[in-house]
Every structure is written in structure tokens, then in C-alpha cells.
Amino acid sequence: MTVLGNLALWVAFLVGIWGALTGFAGGLLGRADLQQSARHAVFAMCAALVTAVFALEWALFHHDFNVEYVAAYTSRNLPIFYTWSALYAGQKGSLLFWASVLSLFGSLALTFTSRRHAPLLPYVAGVVCAVAAFFVTVMLFAANPFARLAFTPLDGNGLNPQLQNPGMVFHPPMLYLGYISITIPYAFAMAALLSRRLDTDWLVAIRKWTLVSWLFLSIGLLLGMWWAYVELGWGGYWAWDPVENAALLPWLTMTAFLHSVMIQEKRGMLKKWNLALVIGSWLLSVMGTFITRSGVISSVHSFTQSPVGYYFLVFLVVAAAASFTLYARRLPLLDAEARLESMVSREASFLFNNLLFVGIAFSVLWGTLFPILSELVQGTKVTVGPPFFNQVNIPLGLALLALTGIGPLIAWRRASLPNLRRQFAVPVTTGGFVGLILLLGGMRDGWALMAIALAGFVAATVAQEFARGAHARHRQYGEPYALALARLVGRNRRRYGGYIVHTGILILFIAFAGMAFKTETQVTLRPGERATIRSPYGWTYRLTHLGISQYDALNRQVTAATLEVERDGKRLGVLTTEKRQHVDGLGRPTFQPSTEVGIRSDLREDLYVVLGGVVNGTEQAVFRFTINPLVWWVWYGGVVLVVGGLVVMWPGGGSPAVKRVQAGYVVRLVGEQ
Amino acid sequence: MLDCTRREFFGLLGGLASAALYRPLPPSAAQDSLPGTGPSGRLFDPARAGRPLPPVTARDNDAAIQVIEKQLKCTCGCNQDVYTCRTTDFSCTTSPAMHQRVLQLADRGQDAQEIIDQFVRENGVQILMAPPKRGFNLAGYFLPTVLILVAAAVLVMALRRWARAAAARPAAPAAPAALDATAAELERLRRELDSLPG
Ligand code: HEM
Numbered sequence: 118m119t120v121l122g123n124l125a126l127w128v129a130f131l132v133g134i135w136g137a138l139t140g141f142a143g144g145l146l147g148r149a150d151l152q153q154s155a156r157h158a159v160f161a162m163c164a165a166l167v168t169a170v171f172a173l174e175w176a177l178f179h180h181d182f183n184v185e186y187v188a189a190y191t192s193r194n195l196p197i198f199y200t201w202s203a204l205y206a207g208q209k210g211s212l213l214f215w216a217s218v219l220s221l222f223g224s225l226a227l228t229f230t231s232r233r234h235a236p237l238l239p240y241v242a243g244v245v246c247a248v249a250a251f252f253v254t255v256m257l258f259a260a261n262p263f264a265r266l267a268f269t270p271l272d273g274n275g276l277n278p279q280l281q282n283p284g285m286v287f288h289p290p291m292l293y294l295g296y297i298s299i300t301i302p303y304a305f306a307m308a309a310l311l312s313r314r315l316d317t318d319w320l321v322a323i324r325k326w327t328l329v330s331w332l333f334l335s336i337g338l339l340l341g342m343w344w345a346y347v348e349l350g351w352g353g354y355w356a357w358d359p360v361e362n363a364a365l366l367p368w369l370t371m372t373a374f375l376h377s378v379m380i381q382e383k384r385g386m387l388k389k390w391n392l393a394l395v396i397g398s399w400l401l402s403v404m405g406t407f408i409t410r411s412g413v414i415s416s417v418h419s420f421t422q423s424p425v426g427y428y429f430l431v432f433l434v435v436a437a438a439a440s441f442t443l444y445a446r447r448l449p450l451l452d453a454e455a456r457l458e459s460m461v462s463r464e465a466s467f468l469f470n471n472l473l474f475v476g477i478a479f480s481v482l483w484g485t486l487f488p489i490l491s492e493l494v495q496g497t498k499v500t501v502g503p504p505f506f507n508q509v510n511i512p513l514g515l516a517l518l519a520l521t522g523i524g525p526l527i528a529w530r531r532a533s534l535p536n537l538r539r540q541f542a543v544p545v546t547t548g549g550f551v552g553l554i555l556l557l558g559g560m561r562d563g564w565a566l567m568a569i570a571l572a573g574f575v576a577a578t579v580a581q582e583f584a585r586g587a588h589a590r591h592r593q594y595g596e597p598y599a600l601a602l603a604r605l606v607g608r609n610r611r612r613y614g615g616y617i618v619h620t621g622i623l624i625l626f627i628a629f630a631g632m633a634f635k636t637e638t639q640v641t642l643r644p645g646e647r648a649t650i651r652s653p654y655g656w657t658y659r660l661t662h663l664g665i666s667q668y669d670a671l672n673r674q675v676t677a678a679t680l681e682v683e684r685d686g687k688r689l690g691v692l693t694t695e696k697r698q699h700v701d702g703l704g705r706p707t708f709q710p711s712t713e714v715g716i717r718s719d720l721r722e723d724l725y726v727v728l729g730g731v732v733n734g735t736e737q738a739v740f741r742f743t744i745n746p747l748v749w750w751v752w753y754g755g756v757v758l759v760v761g762g763l764v765v766m767w768p769g770g771g772s773p774a775v776k777r778v779q780a781g782y783v784v785r786l787v788g789e790q
Numbered sequence: 791m792l793d794c795t796r797r798e799f800f801g802l803l804g805g806l807a808s809a810a811l812y813r814p815l816p817p818s819a820a821q822d823s824l825p826g827t828g829p830s831g832r833l834f835d836p837a838r839a840g841r842p843l844p845p846v847t848a849r850d851n852d853a854a855i856q857v858i859e860k861q862l863k864c865t866c867g868c869n870q871d872v873y874t875c876r877t878t879d880f881s882c883t884t885s886p887a888m889h890q891r892v893l894q895l896a897d898r899g900q901d902a903q904e905i906i907d908q909f910v911r912e913n914g915v916q917i918l919m920a921p922p923k924r925g926f927n928l929a930g931y932f933l934p935t936v937l938i939l940v941a942a943a944v945l946v947m948a949l950r951r952w953a954r955a956a957a958a959r960p961a962a963p964a965a966p967a968a969l970d971a972t973a974a975e976l977e978r979l980r981r982e983l984d985s986l987p988g
Contacts, residue, residue: 350879456956457952458952458957459953460949469942477934480938494926497914500863500919501930502919505919509935513935667835675838676833696838696840732830732844733842734832735836739846
């Protein structure tokens, strides 16, 4: 099967190069035969890469440990679920996954893009082929997933226990889907630049794709947080790790793009900026893959361990240079069709929104790269950990939250004073009121207090928008309020979907604020002994150690401690936390023992229990008890955000601007130029 | 527990407010293990439970020690602070050793800052979870925020200029002020147009 895999990679490589050449040449020369050939090349590449994936999965499922990748990431007793996901557990497999999903997305884009955008498609095919061919090149010449060992081990290493978690099965592909799908908007942007078709039309072609990748990236980030929380055992979900930051960066720039694109649609402004954002987001996503897969930031030395880092570096530099050169040459075609008229307008608020998103992205990038910079500039290595990132980014994040409330309240073009007063009265009062209650209630953590007060403000703006809209429909069409609300959202999915996304964001901010009140205690207990801990809400938890049991499971030896949990005298149930010693098919230990956390969640707080180990080989156990307020709201907020994203994307509810363009005429409001 | 009553939901904010009233209990009160309950049973295979651990002492939970350890980076390569590492990865032997060192320095009567300084002297500044605010590190802390503020100021100035230019343009009569409608009415009209199907 590895022969088939290698063959498929070579076919993909050659077809990719052919597709890139014919795509660009066909577009530039206007030759239909070359254009058609490039299109077919994307489909052929997709078929070849899917075959390669099939070959690797075959080797994984048949335990062909002579294949280095199979031996490194699986073992005979690895559950099937994780054997499948071993495809993207390692660098080589992820490269294959990246390339194949890209060619799949490329095929979908070529198939489903409307005929109206036909002149862009050859270039899109060219870009997709070129990028996918790069990934195949890396595999063929530096990181071949089908490489064989000189000998055949009896069993493989097995998968890192921390990756043996359902969150880890879905998190990487979602994140990759996000990273990869940005290539499609990027390809359309390049196509628009190359073909000089820089009207608003190309935006219509890529907006959906941008939303798709934004949504995948959001889901990927959220699942990553969930995985970190339930699996890593340190009691939090975000550590400002370079790998996490790398995923956050394109998310920030894409969110900026989703907003600034509205100005281009409605007013024909910010064309240059939008193109730069698409190109920048794509470069960041490739950098994200590179950082995730090379570990270059945490240690510069890992760079030299494999040549893959150099391939990526060269690719990034070449791609950035090519994209921005082309961009610079087309700048004269990208002049704005209108000018801003007032500082107090929706357009202006979007400019500040973009400034903050890009500013925060810069700040995260700056912090992530700062250890390297410091080493270069002052010759000393410094550590840039969570305290640094929190200090720098919490104020920026809160400014963003405030703007999330302010922006939608301001009218397009120019807002008048009475209009502002009418819009802001309720939200500002609500925010102030929430802040006051918290202050009177004794909350003294300034950042947390501000976050929740601002969240109250934003919640009120969203509620006000929904209430006014529903009320207007109720008055105008006599619809009952529930129906009016449903129709309001249904008829204007972008706007109200966007507001649902904003609701998700404000819930997330409240949840983040909860972490300011986290408490941690370590305890040693013998069976029958109890520990008492106070929660930030003033409740008293009693945890009674019931005992430890040891048993064998499929690929691990489990040591499980069980605790009975009571809160304020009321029994809540039992919690189990485990130590797992993973073993291979021959019973030999693989990896260090790992920890399974016991979590009891409710809306207010999580009780998070970790078994540290045992004393003197007895049932006397060391535990860590953490109380994490409001963590569930991260997952709720995430779900709301994703639902909002789906509403925005749902077909048929496109923006009025899009509909007007599609209808072939443009309605101009009185007074609009 | 996924289900939540409305009362629980509304209790949330109040509950959060009371959070600030919480004062951590002294460590000795935080665990009321019954002393002298006799030896615990031996495990079938203690090796499976990871590295043997010593019992937790009251000082391991000392809030002041926690604060210090959260500023120091564990040198085992985990990228976590000493406190988080020693209470998360129980197979690591580096962070417990660093914890002992912190306790030792505290026993010598050093205060938090002195202990941290001592660690920096012994290990260099990278032992700190966040670089000290001096020299080039100041750029690390403040450059992004300063740049954002400068960009915001430039944006405000540019917007002012554009707004003035827009006001001076002859097209101005077409602005809402000259219409027989208020801005609010126009906004409503715009919304209604937006919500028309097709
Ligand atoms: C983390 C923060 C934010 C996220 C994740 C977010 C996300 C979104 C999304 C996905 C949409 C729908 C976009 C579309 O239809 O294509 C949207 C709409 C919108 N966003 Fe945001 N946003 C955020 C912050 C902000 C900020 C700071 C502002 C301030 C200017 C803002 C103003 C708006 C407005 C006015 C709309 C609706 C536009 C319309 O009428 O269709 N958002 N947002």
C-alpha cells in the first residue's frame, strides 16, 4: 500500500505543477483548453491525494509497523477511533491531510462557484494547485508519511495519551479545515488581482468561503480549549501557548475582514485593506500550520531537527513576496468609490473595529515572537507566559467588547445626536447598572468587573436591536412577537446572525472573567477522610475519598480514585479521577502515566479534581481540587457563536447588496450617492 | 449538569458578586483530614499510579507561596509556572524541587520579591513567567498598545479631514439634512428596504 501511496503523491505532485502552470497561463492567455485542463488538474489532484490518504489509513489499520509513521503513532491495541485520527497526529500525516483537504475544497469551489465568476476560476485552480503542490513537495522530499523502517517492530509506540481524547479527534481537523479553507478566499483574491476584476463582485464569491473557514477556525479553537481543559489537567483552557496563538491570529484577521467587507459591499470603500486582510490571513494560517508542526517558537533548535521548517520558511517568504508584489501593482485599480462622511458613523466604527482586531493580532504575534526578538536584540532569552499576555491583551479585549456594543448602534454614513441618544440610553444604563450591582456586591477584581459590566452593555444593545426589529414587524404586519422575531432573523440573517455571534462573544467574556476567581487546593486523603473547600460563591464542598481501584482497560492500566461530593450538606454524587499507564500490545508501558480529570460542572462553577498520585504505594492519595467559576459559559458561548455563524451563512439570506447585484439592478437609497 | 432553572440563571450574577466576598481559608482549615485513621491499604501495583508522592503539607497550599510560584517558570521544559507544573504533571521532579527551594528561601526569612530575585540571580531572567518591565522588554509590553493608540489618533485625524471634505462638497445637499426625513426615519426606511425579500 505504501507503493500506492507514494505513487499517488507523485501523481499529485506532477498534476499539481501542471494545474498551476495551465491555470495561470490559461487565465492570462485566455485559452479555454488550458483553463479546462487546470480545472481537471484540481479534480485529479484531489483523487490522487484521497488515494494517498486511503493508503495511509490502510497501513494504520493493518498495523504495518514497518511504515515509520504507523509505528510512531499507533499500536495494536489503540482504539479504532484513535487509529483513524492518527492520520493527523504527526507532522507527516498532517501535511497529507492538509493537501488532500485543500484539493477537496478547491474541487468544491470550482464546482459550486456560480458561472458569473468563471473568469476567476482558472486562477483559483492555479493557486490551489500551486499551494497543494507545495505540501506534496514537502512530503516527497522531506517528510514522507510512507517512509519505511529498516526493520519491523513488534508493536508501535502508540498514540500520545493526551491525544487519546474525543476532543483531540475533532479539534485538529476542525482547526486544519479552518486553516486550509482560507486558501480559497486567498485564491479568489489572487484571481481578482490577476484578472483585474476588482469590482465588488469577487467579494460576493469569497464571502461565503471566508465565513466557512471562520466558522471552522472558531469551532477548532473552541474544541481546542475544551480539550485542553478536560485533558491537560492544569485547570484552564487557554495558556497563550504559541500553538494556540498561531490559531488565534488568522481568526482575528478574518473577523476583521468579515466586518470591513461590509463597508466595501455597501460603500465601495476599503478595497485595498480587504485584499490585504485576505492575503494576511492566509499567510498567518500557513504560518500557524508551520508553527504547530515545527515547534519553532518554543525552541529554535527544533527548527533544525527536520528540514520541513526551511521548506515552510521559503514558501512563506516567496508566497508573501509574490502576493504583495502583485497587490502593489494593482493598487491603482483599488481606489475607493466613496469617502467617509462622519466620524460618528457605522463605517468609522468598523474602521476602529478593524484597528482593534488587527492591533490585537499584532499584539499576540508580537508577544509570541518576543522571546526570539529579545534574544536577538538584548542577547537574553525571556519567557513570555500568560501573565504577560493577560496584562497586554485584557485591556485591548475589553476595548473590543465595548466596541462590539457601540458599533451596531451607530447608523451608516452619519449618526445624528438624537439618534445616538435614543440608541445608547438603555444599553449604557444597563451596563452601568450591572457594574454597580457587582461593585455593591463586593466584586473587587477591576478587570472582571469591567468585563461583566461591558457584557451587560453589549447584551442590552443586542436585545434592543432584536426588540425594536420585532416590534416594528409586529406593528407593520400585525405578526405575533415570536413570529415577528423569527421572520426578522430569517429575512435578515446576516445582521441578526451577526448579533447572535456577538452574544456568543459577550458570554465568552463573562466566562473569561470567571477565571479571575479560580481557587486551587492540594490535599492528601486516606480512604474515608474528607476535605472541605470553600467555593468563591461561599458554598462549602466536602469531598470524601472513597478509595482507589486498579484495573486493566484496552490499552491502559487504570488507577482510579473515587470521591463523594457534597455541597452545603447536600450529596451531589461521586467523581472519579484516574491515572493511566498506557501499554502497548505486549503489555509494555508506553509514555509517562497520564491523568484523567474528574469534573463536575454546573452553571456557576466547575469542581475539577485531579489525582496526583499515591503516598507510599497505599490508597492514601494526593489530590488537587480546583474550583473554576463560570467555565460552562465558555462552551455555551461557543455554541451560541457557532449557531450565529450558521445563521449568517445559511443560504438564501444573503445581504441586500448581494441580492441587488444578483438581481442585476441596484437600489439606491435617496440621498446615497 | 446541563439543565438550569431560570432562578439559577439569575442567581448567576448575584453569585458572582458574592465571589469577591470570599476569603481563602487558612490552609490548615482548608483540609480537615482526620488524623490517625490508621494505615491505608496497599495498592495492587503502585507503579501504575505514577511517581510516589509525599503527603501534602499545609505550606504546599500557602497562598503567598502560590503567588511566588506562579511567577516562576518550571525549567523542565513544560512552559508552565512552578505551581501549575507541580500540581498538574506529577511525574515532573523539577517543579517539586523548585518548590522546595522556594520554601527553603522563605524559611530563611526572605520575602516574595527577594525569593524571586534570588531565582533570577541563579537562573537568569527567563525563569520569570513574564519579563521584568525594563529596557527592551518595555517594548514588549507597550509597543502594541502604543501603536494602536497612534493608529487610532491618525485615524481620527483622517476621519476629521474626510468629514470636513464631505461637508464642503457640493453633493452636500443630498445629505439627509436636506431631505424631508429625519435620520431615524431614513434608518428605518433603510432597514425596511433591507428586509424586503429578494
Ligand atoms: C470578537 C468580536 C466579534 C466577532 C466574533 C464578530 C463577528 C461578527 C460576524 C460573524 C458578523 C456577521 C458578518 C457577516 O454578515 O458577514 C458580525 C456582524 C456585525 N458586527 Fe461583529 N463581531 C465582533 C466584534 C464586532 C465589533 C467590535 C463591532 C463594532 C463595530 C462589530 C459590529 C458588527 C455589526 C454592526 C454587524 C452587523 C452588520 C449588519 O448590519 O449586517 N462586531 N459580527
